[in-house]
Structures are given as C-alpha cells and as structure tokens.
Amino acid sequence: MVNETSLSQVSSSTMNILAQFFRCHLVYKASLMGVSIEKAESIVMFSQLSRYSFRVGLICHVESAETY
Numbered sequence: 001m002v003n004e005t006s007l008s009q010v011s012s013s014t015m016n017i018l019a020q021f022f023r024c025h026l027v028y029k030a031s032l033m034g035v036s037i038e039k040a041e042s043i044v045m046f047s048q049l050s051r052y053s054f055r056v057g058l059i060c061h062v063e064s065a066e067t068y
Contacts, residue, residue: 030036
C-alpha cells in the first residue's frame with residue numbers, strides 16, 4: 001500500500017523517468033493538435049508533474065486559440 005513515507009522516498013531516477021514520460025506524452029498530444037514540437041518542448045521544460053493535467057488543459061487551450 002502506498003503511503004506518504006514511501007512517496008517521499010521515491011528516488012530521483014524514478015522521478016526523471018516519470019518526467020520523461022509526461023514530457024513525451026505532452027509533446028505527442030501537442031503534435032496531434034498541430035502545435036510545433038519545439039514550442040511544446042519549451043513549455044514542458046517549465047511544467048511540473050504536480051500541475052501536469054492542469055497545464056495540459058491550459059496549454060492546449062491557449063495554443064489552439066493561437067493563429068500563425
């Protein structure tokens with residue numbers, strides 16, 4: 001069973017793997033919406049895992065509203 005103690009002991013390597021997964025997932029979702037990969041990657045660099053779902057919704061909303 002997962003508890004706060006075990007969560008606080010998650011290794012940095014595990015967090016790096018999670019960060020890479022979420023980064024790749026966001027870049028993939030952005031590419032489906034026609035957002036440039038470069039722009040998506042630069043946004044991901046500043047995002048945090050704890051705000052992942054909120055940021056994805058916000059980014060997709062803002063990016064899809066932009067015209068080039």
